[in-house]
Amino acid sequence: MSEVSEPRESGGLLAALPEWTSDALEEVEAGLVGVAERAPERLRGPAMEALTSGGKRLRPLLLLLAGGMGAPDRGRLLEAAVAIEVLHTATLIHDDIVDRAEMRRGVPTAVAKYGRPVAVATGDYLFAETFRALAGIGDPRLIRSFAEASEGLASGELTQYRANGVVVDVEAYLEHIKLKTAGLFKVACVAGGTLGGMTIRQVDALANYGQALGIAFQMSDDIMDLVGKPGLMGKGIGTDLVEGTVTLPVIFALKDGDAETIRRVLEDRNPSAEALEAGIEAVLATDAIKKTEAWADREIGSALRDLALLPASSEREFLRMVAREVVGREV
Amino acid sequence: MSEVSEPRESGGLLAALPEWTSDALEEVEAGLVGVAERAPERLRGPAMEALTSGGKRLRPLLLLLAGGMGAPDRGRLLEAAVAIEVLHTATLIHDDIVDRAEMRRGVPTAVAKYGRPVAVATGDYLFAETFRALAGIGDPRLIRSFAEASEGLASGELTQYRANGVVVDVEAYLEHIKLKTAGLFKVACVAGGTLGGMTIRQVDALANYGQALGIAFQMSDDIMDLVGKPGLMGKGIGTDLVEGTVTLPVIFALKDGDAETIRRVLEDRNPSAEALEAGIEAVLATDAIKKTEAWADREIGSALRDLALLPASSEREFLRMVAREVVGREV
Numbered sequence: 001m002s003e004v005s006e007p008r009e010s011g012g013l014l015a016a017l018p019e020w021t022s023d024a025l026e027e028v029e030a031g032l033v034g035v036a037e038r039a040p041e042r043l044r045g046p047a048m049e050a051l052t053s054g055g056k057r058l059r060p061l062l063l064l065l066a067g068g069m070g071a072p073d074r075g076r077l078l079e080a081a082v083a084i085e086v087l088h089t090a091t092l093i094h095d096d097i098v099d100r101a102e103m104r105r106g107v108p109t110a111v112a113k114y115g116r117p118v119a120v121a122t123g124d125y126l127f128a129e130t131f132r133a134l135a136g137i138g139d140p141r142l143i144r145s146f147a148e149a150s151e152g153l154a155s156g157e158l159t160q161y162r163a164n165g166v167v168v169d170v171e172a173y174l175e176h177i178k179l180k181t182a183g184l185f186k187v188a189c190v191a192g193g194t195l196g197g198m199t200i201r202q203v204d205a206l207a208n209y210g211q212a213l214g215i216a217f218q219m220s221d222d223i224m225d226l227v228g229k230p231g232l233m234g235k236g237i238g239t240d241l242v243e244g245t246v247t248l249p250v251i252f253a254l255k256d257g258d259a260e261t262i263r264r265v266l267e268d269r270n271p272s273a274e275a276l277e278a279g280i281e282a283v284l285a286t287d288a289i290k291k292t293e294a295w296a297d298r299e300i301g302s303a304l305r306d307l308a309l310l311p312a313s314s315e316r317e318f319l320r321m322v323a324r325e326v327v328g329r330e331v
Numbered sequence: 332m333s334e335v336s337e338p339r340e341s342g343g344l345l346a347a348l349p350e351w352t353s354d355a356l357e358e359v360e361a362g363l364v365g366v367a368e369r370a371p372e373r374l375r376g377p378a379m380e381a382l383t384s385g386g387k388r389l390r391p392l393l394l395l396l397a398g399g400m401g402a403p404d405r406g407r408l409l410e411a412a413v414a415i416e417v418l419h420t421a422t423l424i425h426d427d428i429v430d431r432a433e434m435r436r437g438v439p440t441a442v443a444k445y446g447r448p449v450a451v452a453t454g455d456y457l458f459a460e461t462f463r464a465l466a467g468i469g470d471p472r473l474i475r476s477f478a479e480a481s482e483g484l485a486s487g488e489l490t491q492y493r494a495n496g497v498v499v500d501v502e503a504y505l506e507h508i509k510l511k512t513a514g515l516f517k518v519a520c521v522a523g524g525t526l527g528g529m530t531i532r533q534v535d536a537l538a539n540y541g542q543a544l545g546i547a548f549q550m551s552d553d554i555m556d557l558v559g560k561p562g563l564m565g566k567g568i569g570t571d572l573v574e575g576t577v578t579l580p581v582i583f584a585l586k587d588g589d590a591e592t593i594r595r596v597l598e599d600r601n602p603s604a605e606a607l608e609a610g611i612e613a614v615l616a617t618d619a620i621k622k623t624e625a626w627a628d629r630e631i632g633s634a635l636r637d638l639a640l641l642p643a644s645s646e647r648e649f650l651r652m653v654a655r656e657v658v659g660r661e662v
Contacts, residue, residue, distance in 0.1 A: 039486075040482075040486035040489075042486075042489050043485070043486060043489065091455075094451050094455060097447065097451055098447065098448040098451055098452070116428065116429065117429040117488070117489060118489060120425050120428055120429050120451070120488070121429070121485045121486065121488045121489040122485075123455075124422075124425060124454075124458070124481070124484070124485035124488070125482055125485035125486060127455070127458060127459075127481070127485075128458075128478050128479075128481035128482040128484075128485055129478075129482060131462045131474060131477070131478040131481070132475060132478035132479055132482060134474070134478075135471045135472075135474035135475035135478055136471075136475070138471045140466045140467075140469045140471070140474075141466075143462060143465070143466035143471075143474055144463060144466035144467070146462070147459050147460075147462040147463035147465075147466055148459075148463055150455070150458070150459030150462070151371075151456055151459040151460060151463060153455070153459075154374070154452045154453075154455035154456035154458075154459055155370075155371035155373075155374060155452065155456060157448070157451070157452050157455070158371075158373050158374065158448060158449060158452040
């Protein structure tokens with residue numbers, strides 16, 4: 001559950017991206033390279049690899065779009081967009097230490113390639129860099145929301161670990177993904193709205209949109225771990241099950257289906273291919289996927305209602321499409 | 332080298348502490364307990380233990396004293412004093428993961444007692460808490476200096492690791508202790524001066540004082556690792572040597588003395604008592620201690636000159652005594 005999938009790309013979706021954001025995203029990319037280049041010598045390699053290893057920049061994009069609905073200072077908006085991806089990256093590096101993960105996005109993790117000391121220090125450095133950049137932007141509201149989200153991420157990281165192999169209930173699951181996934185989505189939207197100079201009511205609507213989107217995103221990712229998904233990310237089917245991560249469909253299936261078979265996979269760090277397949281089949285034999293889809297759908301419905309409170313714009317239209325895409329609705 | 336010893340207490344020194352600071356330090360203590368109490372459930376235990384395990388609160392004290400030389404808002408000054416100790420503690424927790432340390436201040440480390448996932452998350456949480464608190468204070472200059480110091484700490488952490496068992500030269504040593512020890516001393520003084528509303532020139536003088544004090548402190552600690560020191564800290568003689576940490580006297584002795592004997596201890600993670608004693612003897616047979624003392628003395632001389640640029644006050648007098656105490660001069 002620690003990595004969130006990116007939206008399935010389609011001509012329709014990308015074509016709808018407001019024109020200015022393409023340039024902005026390129027500048028974010030350059031900004032991320034700059035962060036790595038300024039890192040102390042021994043952290044430069046791992047920082048560069050982690051910051052440029054193919055993240056889809058969803059959080060920066062959300063931040064840019066939310067900001068673009070108002071009238072932001074472009075430079076500050078870009079700096080905040082870089083900062084949120086740097087914070088996200090710092091978290092992933094520390095997550096991989098906790099999980100002893102070997103690979104991420106198809107390349108070796110910092111901890112696998114450079115060892116724990118370098119990985120701890122690189123994450124700490126990028127974390128500090130986030131707040132250095134935010135201090136430069138100078139808006140304490142941004143710093144507070146980033147810091148609060150970071151506290152949630154740290155706490156969520158551990159919940160995930162502790163939940164491994166243990167049954168969690170729906171409430172604990174929601175609590176966890178709000179901290180671990182939806183938190184940064186929400187902050188991205190809030191930071192953008194704040195820098196865009198939007199009203200408190202509008203920033204609230206953006207916050208709700210971001211959180212609901214993040215929750216639906218995670219649920220969608222949970223489903224794809226069981227039924228497969230198109231292409232790019234290189235994450236095999238059943239990864240969550242093998243890692244003992246109890247996702248929402250698994251929670252439903254444990255209640256409604258052949259719990260023993262599912263539990264066998266969850267509790268075995270090295271299940272056989274047969275055991276894994278049986279576990280997946282046991283989940284798919286229930287209504288777990290359908291129930292999860294329905295939940296994600298409700299979240300997206302709520303996200304769209306919040307979006308409707310914001311002024312019409314090409315940015316809003318794109319955020320609407322992103323939301324619908326997450327739950328596989330026709331764009 | 333990762334832990335800095337505290338000033339040797341003496342009736343003279345403590346009696347000179349400006350009266351208001353005793354109350355303030357008690358409030359800092361209560362603030363630290365509050366931070367731990369507000370932590371998410373699974374981080375509360377390790378956070379509480381790390382935050383209340385007998386640190387001498389030297390960084391908060393420096394911050395309070397520097398602030399007290401101006402006219403600070405008392406509440407914000409206390410919050411900043413808590414924040415700097417929280418940051419320091421976060422760093423120690425991650426240091427102990429890197430070093431696989433079992434004990435600190437006579438009690439088991441977070442990583443030894445709770446395991447790596449909890450220790451990573453607790454450090455991350457306290458780090459985020461530092462910046463949440465600073466956002467509440469609302470002065471971007473503070474956030475920037477804390478963030479820059481944190482970057483230095485992350486980088487210094489790794490330098491220390493990489494230097495283990497490898498000969499470092501004086502320049503690398505200085506670079507390292509500036510990041511790893513003197514950085515937070517400096518930030519404590521800068522933050523206090525900033526919140527005290529002092530002039531840029533005065534804040535600069537405080538910055539120089541803090542950095543020189545931190546450097547001398549570390550050198551004094553290096554010496555005490557070889558010749559022993561009074562009481563409290565429970566750190567045995569020769570710990571740095573056993574851990575392969577190349578301190579300043581060791582660098583001097585490697586150049587001037589029986590390098591082979593010293594190197595044998597540095598490169599063996601489990602040297603015999605005889606090998607360790609021989610290593611210490613080999614250092615003491617040179618002028619290494621005397622040279623290190625002279626260097627620390629020069630740093631303190633510089634610290635005192637900067638202090639003289641500040642307005643006379645009981646706070647300044649105490650900072651002067653702290654500096655002299657570090658190098659064992661008569662108070």
